[in-house]
Amino acid sequence: MRRLVWAALLFLAGCTSSPPPPSAASSHPLTERIWLVAEQRFVTPDELARRMAKARFVLLGEAHDNPRHHEIEAWAVTALATTNRRPALVAEMIAADQAPGLELFFKEPRRSADGLDLFLKWNESGWPAWSLYQPVFEAAARFGWPIRAGNLDRTRLPAMHRDGWAALPSEERQRLALPEALDDADMQRLAPAIIAGHCGHLPERLLSPFVEIQYARDAALxxxxxxxxxxxxxxxxxxxxxxxRLTSAAPAQLTRLGIPGAVFSLAMAEVKPGQDDPQAYAADFDSPTLPFTAVWFTAGAPRGDPCAALKGKFK
Ligand code: HEM
Structure with missing residues (x-):
């Protein structure tokens, strides 16, 4: 009976094992190809779904403003649901202080995420439009997956910008098992991405607090x-x-916190003109190999110069 209900749900969801075709055309040879890093070969979406279904933790890494990445996430949730998995969906975009809104929304039995944005005050959150994120939440809600806040309490961030994780209450530091101080190895591991991510515009005084926030955020996730x-x-x-990223970030924090279970990390990466070798993209992550289980290459999103927008922002 349970299987019949699932089959009916998947039929209603219009589910197939293939993701929807991308709306943006791209002549780049890597576009929409999926690279399995350890085996150094391409796989189909079907094989990717089968591999992901075996992991206790499936981590989907997006460029927040790329609509194709959101389509792939919604597909991944649906594909996992077809294997009868019913995991929780954890979102970086939902912060701990929004958990009450989330709880209130799901107090009623629901099979849709319609209206969740209002309960989360999404429009005031600074994340890209709800319409981009709605499909992945919709898919999770449709299959009855619990949805959970992943991010740090936003009300703590202004003080953390000054004092790093010293600004967190001691119970929160304990919950995340944060050490007394960030050691040099972690600092060196995390700082380059934060410096590069802010196009070199981050003042020196903010680097250490931002690295601590990044570490604490990964621990919270x-x-x-x-x-x-x-x-x-x-x-x-x-x-x-x-x-x-497997070697740092949330997967490394799962290990540090002693949480058992296989991790499958799928990053969605935007193709670059003239860069046709998947392994060449490792350099973008300052790493000798791609730090993910698999990478799904997509066309880039149309956007202005993010570095120009950051100039003068951190004065
Ligand atoms: C072009 C890409 C990026 C832009 C436009 C950007 C922009 C910003 C801005 C404006 C803030 C300050 C927020 C505030 O004052 O309220 C911030 C904070 C921060 N960013 Fe970025 N960022 C980018 C990439 C990155 C990357 C790649 C990382 C990590 C590797 C990162 C990590 C952080 C952290 C840890 C903070 C401080 C905590 C917070 O306020 O959330 N950012 N970013």
């Missing part, structure tokens, strides 16, 4: 994944691709 998995069938994360 890992904690939310563990909590989500504890009362569901594993957990799926949607986050910026920096947070799903």
């Amino acid at each position: 890992a904690r939310a994944l563990a909590d989500g998995a504890a009362d569901a069938d594993g957990a799926v994360l949607i986050a910026g691709s920096e947070h799903v």
